[in-house]
Each structure stands twice: as structure tokens, then as C-alpha cells.
Amino acid sequence: MCAPGFPASSDDADKPFLLDHAKALVASGVIVSVIAPAVAGLPLRQTIDGVNIRRVRYGPQKMETLASTGSMYREARGLKSIMVIPMMVALCVAMMSEARKKSVVLYGHWWIPGGLVAVLAGSLTGRRSVVHLHGSDAAITTNRVFKIIARWVLRRAAVRLAVSDELANWGEELSGRKTDVLPMPLNFNRLAHPSPVPDQGFVLAVGRLVPEKGFDVLLEAVGSIEAAFRPPVTIIGIGPERENLVSQARQLKVDLHLPGAISPSEMGEWYSRCRIVAVPSRREGFGLVAAEASAAGRTVVGTKVGGLPQIIDHEVSGLLVEPGDSDALSKALLAADPALGANGPNHVAKLQSDRHGECLRQLCEGLLV
Secondary structure (H helix, E strand, O other): OEOOOOOOOOOOOOOHHHHHHHHHHHHOOOOOEEEEEOOOOOOOEEEEOOEEEEEEOOOOHHHOOOOOOOOHHHHOOHHHHHHHHHHHHHHHHHHHHHHOOOOOOEEEEHHHHHHHHHHHHHHHHOOOEEEEEOOHHHHHHHOHHHHHHHHHHHHHOOEEEEOOHHHHHHHHHHHOOOOEEOOOOEOHHHHOOOOOOOOOOOEEEEOOOOHHHOHHHHHHHHHOOOHHHOOOEEEEOOOOOHHHHHHHHHHHOOOEEEEEOOOHHHHHHHHHHOOEEEEOOOOOOOOHHHHHHHHOOOOEEEEOOOOHHHHOOEOOOEEEEOOOOHHHHHHHHHHOOHHHHHHHHHHOHHHEHHHHHHHHHHHHHHHHO
16 A cells, blocks of 8 residues: 555554554455655654554655655645655555565555556556545646646556545546545544533634635634624644734634644544534545544534535534635534534444445455456
């Protein structure tokens, strides 16, 4: 499995869904070997909860930064872009080494780099490959060259998966090939909080502090609420927009709390303490935060993008509004009934990790026949 940005530990806040995905496969009886780009300070060989990880060197250590933050696509800009090809070659060589083992399926996350690496290695070794789309990879295909490469990758893959219906439709339109929907799994045990915490009245949002997440729209929406009824806002995450959000909150007189990155094991408590979870994304692949909040029994107010309409059952487990519409979001935050959250766990029960692992195990066995 080629999975750039794979977590450094079982409690890493960056892309924990990749580890949950790999663990679900292991629990179903599949041996998983992860190939990922090297990151300074992390071991080149590591095993986490039964998942074997090999991080591959691709240049001088000080230049191996493409996987050091939450967004490889942002990192691979300017002079840093010269490291993309060495990284791809190193990942492909490592994947080809794994392909020599008996009964192997090559699995790539995001069409680039993971999917491209899996397809190239599969083409050179005669192994079949799976490409799993997540959303940010589709966004970069506005570039014509990337669009051509993405089409080639998806057509060459034996199986194409996507985390949402919207993304699956995109994959099918681009490649002319069937693309199945398989969201990332949820770890329900991690989200369960042993003792209920009283509702502390704040609106919670989670994600990288980047424009795509729409946190500026959330602050605009909350800032338009009459001061006497204006809820505090907590946004968990790190990213380049932090100072802009602080400045905006100050201007709008919104009580904003930015605790930074929070480990996955602590998220259950944060969900239990908030009143409403807001997911105001302008663009989304799956919508893991909405799924986690629903599993934790919290009412979610989100936008009609990506996988969010599949996760949020409108007026049953939460509310949906158009992306970028601060007025609609403001009204939804005021109208959202916290009691709707009780319907969330049943609605997202299909995302439990044991079901995810069994589905993937059957898929892999089918490719090996």
C-alpha cells in the first residue's frame, strides 16, 4: 500500500483514517505493508498495531519535506517541486520490491502519488492495482497535464475506489471506467466517551486551517448572530490560515479558541463537550469530521459538497446548507437541534471498521484469483 502522509503513531492527528483503514485490513486477515515517503525524525521501518511501514528516502534529508505536513500538494510548490520525481521513483522502486512477494495487490491512496506509483509498479511487475480517490487529488486535475495523467492512472488500475458518490462520479466521467464508493472506516471505540460531559455551548469545527475548509465562512456566520446569542467557536487543527482567522474573529467579536492539533484519542471528549459540530467546507472528499461527530452523537451542520450529503441526513441527524453561504449557515446554526445528534450513530454505522476490512479483504481476494 502506497500511502503518503501515513500517521507516525496510533495517536497521530494527521490522517488517522489511513491507519484505521490499514488496521481494518489487518483485522480481516490481510497482511499490510505500507510504503510512504521519508519524514525527518521518523523511523524508516516501523510497525504500528500490526501494520508494517517502510518510509523511503528520496534525497538529502533536509529536502525530504514533501510528506512533512498535512498537504503534499501544498508542499510540492516552487523549488520543492524538484523533489517530486525522485520521490515518485523511490516509492515505485519500493513498491516493485513488495510486488515480488507472493499473492500481492498493489494499493495506492490518491491517484497521485499513491495511485500512480501502484499502477506503474503493477505494470512493470504484472501485479494488479487499486486506486483510492480522496478528493484533494481530484481538485488538482484543473491542470491539463494532471488530468491526462489521472485518466491514464484510473484506466490502468484494476479497481477504482472513491470515498464519496460525488468523487466516484468524477472518476467515472474522467476514466470511462466503473468507480466504486468505499468511504474511510470509523473507529467507534475511539469516539465513545466513557462519561457524558455536559454541553458547554460552543460550536466545534475540525480540520486544517486552509481556505478549502471554509472556517472563515463559519466565523462570518457566527459573527452575524446577535451578540446575546452568539456561541463561542473552537476550531481544532493547524495550518497557514491561523492568523487570518484570529484577526477575523477579533473584528467580528467572535469568541474563538484555537487549541491546535488534537490527538485522535482525545477527539471523543471534544465532540461530547460541544453543542454543534460545523463542517463549512468549500470542498470535501469524504467528510471524516462529520462522520466522527455523527458517530459521537453530535448534531452536524455541514455543506452540500463531497461526501457530506451522504453522512448528514438532512433534518434527521443534522442540517445541510450551500457552501460559502454565511447567511444560510448562520440560520442553520441557530435552528440546529442538538437532539438530532442521537440519530447520527445509526446513520453512519455502515462505516464501522470491521465492515470496511471485510469488504477490502474480499476485493483483494477477487483480484488474486
